[in-house]
Amino acid sequence: MxxxxxxxxxxxxxxxxxxxxxxxxxxxxxxxxxxxxxxxxxxxxxxxxxxxxxxxxxxxxxxxxxxxxxxxxxxxxxxxxxxxxQGKKGERRGIFARASxxxxxxxxxxxxxxxxxxxxxxxxxxxxxxxxxxxxxxxxxxxxxxxxxxxxxxxxxxxxxxxxxxxxxxxxxxNIPFTPDTPMEDECGECRLCLDVCPTGALIEGGQLNAQRCIAFLTQTKSLLPDEFRTKIGNRIYGCDTCQTVCPKNKGKFNKHQLEFQADPEIAKPLLIPLLKMSNKEFKTKFGHVSGSWRGKKPIQRNAILALAHFKEESAIPNLIDLLENDVRPVIRGTAAWAIGKIGTEEGRLALNKALQIEIDGEVLNEIHKGLAFLTVN
Incomplete structure (x- = not known):
């Protein structure tokens, strides 16, 4: 042959x-x-x-x-x-991107x-x-x-x-010299929907992405998320599909035939509050088989906190206070403080003032002050 x-x-x-x-x-x-x-x-x-x-x-x-x-x-x-x-008040949900x-x-x-x-x-x-x-x-x-x-x-x-x-x-x-195929013509034409709707302006121009501003990247980082992006990720807890879902070339493309990639709704669109105190073992058991778990639970939990702030979910306040007072990770304590202020309740105000007296981490203290500033505005 x-x-x-x-x-x-x-x-x-x-x-x-x-x-x-x-x-x-x-x-x-x-x-x-x-x-x-x-x-x-x-x-x-x-x-x-x-x-x-x-x-x-x-x-x-x-x-x-x-x-x-x-x-x-x-x-x-x-x-x-x-x-x-469908998420609802008291049972808010996050979303993993389709790639997970x-x-x-x-x-x-x-x-x-x-x-x-x-x-x-x-x-x-x-x-x-x-x-x-x-x-x-x-x-x-x-x-x-x-x-x-x-x-x-x-x-x-x-x-x-x-x-x-x-x-x-x-x-x-x-090392086998196969006959090469012919590249396809670009069919984007004058369309620029993806550039216009990118939530953070990460698509600088057609074909050029500033990954440092891309939500798909930001949701995978492990540090405190920069302020300007916290209100832009919505309920995304891993990845972002906006530039794909608006693309006219994706209209009517459902692609249901690969069974390995069929979503388990409770994993791809999980309840947010249970994510907050999930142990490493619980996280690996539930999410370990999906690509969105590769960075561990910390970015997912941080993003879940931001999603609860996005929804202004008051039922999450006791859980967020618990994180603020007891979690050993400064990123989680700080994000919880910011979210408590964003949600804006009297219970949250008291918790932030209490934390202000005992917190020793400088970044967390900064987030507590941000949270209290939100409450002052509210």
């Missing part, structure tokens, strides 16, 4: 194991991407989660000797939640990529492969764009004609 025949066999096999799209690209350096990434670094727009070495991010041959091709894959995920519970519905996509895609690598090895025992998903050195989006999976849109997502931008991406670098 020659390479072209095997390429067709590989495509058929990929579809048989649940891969929705597969494409092929050359392993040439991503020179234009390197320039863009350097500019992102210079502007301070990167999140800090990325590989810092730009050569590794843009030169596949540094990651695999004798690299000839890159195989790109895409697996679709749902855009709608079946039987989504169902089983952690890293696990699912790594399984699919491993099967592809095994299939390749059976064809050629001398084949070399290296796969990666999200946390690898290469840019998944740049690879997918080159391989014709979709186009890189203004919202910095890859949009596919079949599934919209609701896809997970992964790739395999290999």
């Amino acid at each position: 020659n390479v072209n025949q095997f390429q067709q066999e590989l495509i058929l096999y990929a579809h048989s194991i649940g891969i929705d799209k597969i494409g092929f690209a050359s392993s040439d350096p991503f020179r234009e991407l390197k320039n863009r990434l350097k500019r992102q670094q210079d502007l301070g727009y990167q999140s800090g989660f990325e590989e810092k070495d730009l050569e590794k991010r843009t030169t596949p041959s540094l990651l695999l000797n004798e690299a000839e091709s890159i195989i790109a894959i895409a697996i679709a995920h749902p855009s709608r939640m079946e039987n989504a519970p 519905w169902g089983i952690d996509y890293h696990t699912v895609l790594r399984d699919r990529l491993a099967k592809l690598e095994q299939f390749i090895a059976k064809y050629n025992v001398d084949a070399k492969t290296r796969s990666m998903v999200d946390t690898g050195e290469l840019s998944d989006r740049a690879v997918a764009e080159r391989a014709g999976i979709g186009w890189s849109a203004k919202n910095c997502a890859v949009i596919t004609p079949e599934f919209g931008s609701y896809v997970y991406l992964g790739e395999i670098i290999t």
Whole structure:
């Protein structure tokens, strides 16, 4: 079997194991991407989660000797939640972004990529492969764009004609010289809805994101959230989908066929108050299998506190006071103090004044003063 025949066999096999799209690209350096990434670094727009070495991010041959091709894959995920519970007064709920519905996509895609690598090895025992998903050195989006999976849109997502931008991406670098696919034409046109509705103005221009302002990034940080963003995250406790949900190219794309990514409503849209005092063991038991758990419970709990302040949920005041008085983590105590002031009750005022007398952490004291200032205004 020659390479072209095997390429067709590989495509058929990929579809048989649940891969929705597969494409092929050359392993040439991503020179234009390197320039863009350097500019992102210079502007301070990167999140800090990325590989810092730009050569590794843009030169596949540094990651695999004798690299000839890159195989790109895409697996679709749902855009709608079946039987989504509705929050109400006294039972407020947070929301995980769609990328955290169902089983952690890293696990699912790594399984699919491993099967592809095994299939390749059976064809050629001398084949070399290296796969990666999200946390690898290469840019998944740049690879997918080159391989014709979709186009890189203004919202910095890859949009596919079949599934919209609701896809997970992964790739395999290999020494097999596959025939490359043709990149797609950009179909965003004059549309700029994603830029106009971004809650924090993180989308600077089409295709350029200041990750430091992106809610998807901010919800994953572990420190006190900067003041300007606290009222903008709403009830998001992990991630943000706004720039995808407004995209016309995503209209009517439901993608319900991948069972691993079907949302459990009580996990994807959980009650907020029970999150506040959840132990590490309880958190791992309930949320450990979803991608949104990777940073641990602290960011989720901090975001849950901010969500309760967003709703001005007075029933949460006793729980927030308990955190203010007893939690060992300054970030949680400080966020609770700020939220107590935002919600604005007499019980909260008394608790903040009491805490002011005994708190010793400078950042927490600052948050207590902010909370009391809200109450003065109210």
